[in-house]
Amino acid sequence: MYKAVVVKEFKNDEAIFVEEFSLEELRKGLDEKNFIVKVHAAPLNPLDQNKLLGTIFTLKCPFTPGSEASGIIVESHNKDLIGKKVAVSVQTGTWKEYILATEENSIFLNDDVDLDSASCGFVNPLTAVGLIYQAQKYNAKAVVNLAAQSALGKMINYLAKDSGLNCLNVIRGDENRIQSIIKEYQNENVISTDQDPQSFQKQFKELAEKLSATVAFDPVGGSLTGQIFNNLPQNSILIVYGSLSQKDIEGINGVQVRWANKRLEGFTFYGWIQSIPEQDRKKSKELVQQKMNTLFKTQIHTSYGLNQHKEAISLFRKVQGGQKIIFKMIH
Structure with a gap:
C-alpha cells in the first residue's frame, strides 16, 4: 500500500x-x-x-x-x-x-x-528553457520578465543572459528590494510595480523601448497584463504562462492589437515540449540535467x-x- x-x-x-x-x-x-x-x-x-x-x-x-x-x-x-x-x-x-x-x-x-x-x-526549469526558446524563435533582442523575484523569474533572468538576451525584470518591492535584485541578478534593468500606475507604465515603456524588449513573459494576469501589453514596443508578443493574481486579464487596448501589431499567446511547458522537434526536446532536457545543481537549483x-x-x-x-x-x- x-x-x-x-x-x-x-x-x-x-x-x-x-x-x-x-x-x-x-x-x-x-x-x-x-x-x-x-x-x-x-x-x-x-x-x-x-x-x-x-x-x-x-x-x-x-x-x-x-x-x-x-x-x-x-x-x-x-x-x-x-x-x-x-x-x-x-x-x-x-x-x-x-x-x-x-x-x-x-x-x-x-x-x-x-x-x-x-x-x-522539471516544471520551472523547462518553462524557463521553453520561454527563452520562444523568444529566440521570435528573434527578440530583449525580454520582459514579470514576477522576476520568483524562483522561475530568477532562472529566466540568468538563462536570458546566457542566451545573449537583455532581460527587463519587473518585481514587487521598494527601492531596497530593487537594489537587492540588481546585485543578485547582476542586471541593472529592474523596475517595481509598487508605485503609481502611471509612473510605472511611463518607466516601463521607456525601458522596454530602449532595450527593444519585444517579447514579454507574464505569469501574473489581472490589470498588470494590460499595462505591460499596452506599453510594449510595436510588433511585440506577450506570452501568458500563469495567473498568480487569480484575476482575469484586464485593460488590453484594442488599438495596440490592430495598429501596433501586438499579440498575446498562451504557454504551457507541457504543450511546448510536445510541439518542438525531438532533437530540441532532448537538448532542453540535457541542459536542465547539466545545470540542476547550478542555474536550476x-x-x-x-x-x-x-x-x-x-x-x-x-x-x-x-x-x-x-x-x-x-x-x-x-x-
Whole structure:
C-alpha cells in the first residue's frame, strides 16, 4: 500500500484527505515503456492552487494534486534503470508515495543532485528553457520578465543572459528590494510595480523601448497584463504562462492589437515540449540535467509530510514568490 493526497471537492480544504492505494494495482500498469518511481519529494506549485480552486476546466474531483516530483526508480522491465534518480512530471498527480512515469516525462539526474531541490527540477526549469526558446524563435533582442523575484523569474533572468538576451525584470518591492535584485541578478534593468500606475507604465515603456524588449513573459494576469501589453514596443508578443493574481486579464487596448501589431499567446511547458522537434526536446532536457545543481537549483523553504497537507497548503498561500514548499515522503 502507498499513500496519496486526494481532493474530493474544489475550494474546500476540509475535503482534502490522505488515502491508501494498492501498490499491486499500480504495478498492473507497468509495461516496457514506463517504470515505477518511489517519490522522494513533490512541491506545491501555483498550478496546484488553480487545481484546488477548480479553475482548470478539464479537471474533475476526486484527484491528486502535484505536477512534478523527484525520486528513485524502483521497478522497471529495464533493469539498468533501477536505482536511478529522476525528476518527473506526470498529469496524474505527484503528491503520493509512488508514481508511474516514462522516460519521456522524466529527466535522469546525476548522483550528486539533491533530491529535495530536484523535486522542482522539471516544471520551472523547462518553462524557463521553453520561454527563452520562444523568444529566440521570435528573434527578440530583449525580454520582459514579470514576477522576476520568483524562483522561475530568477532562472529566466540568468538563462536570458546566457542566451545573449537583455532581460527587463519587473518585481514587487521598494527601492531596497530593487537594489537587492540588481546585485543578485547582476542586471541593472529592474523596475517595481509598487508605485503609481502611471509612473510605472511611463518607466516601463521607456525601458522596454530602449532595450527593444519585444517579447514579454507574464505569469501574473489581472490589470498588470494590460499595462505591460499596452506599453510594449510595436510588433511585440506577450506570452501568458500563469495567473498568480487569480484575476482575469484586464485593460488590453484594442488599438495596440490592430495598429501596433501586438499579440498575446498562451504557454504551457507541457504543450511546448510536445510541439518542438525531438532533437530540441532532448537538448532542453540535457541542459536542465547539466545545470540542476547550478542555474536550476531551487532553494527549499519548508518541507512537510503528506499528513500535514493542510498546514502546507495554508503556508503555500502566504509565502512570497521564490520560497518553495515541498512534501517529503516517509517510506
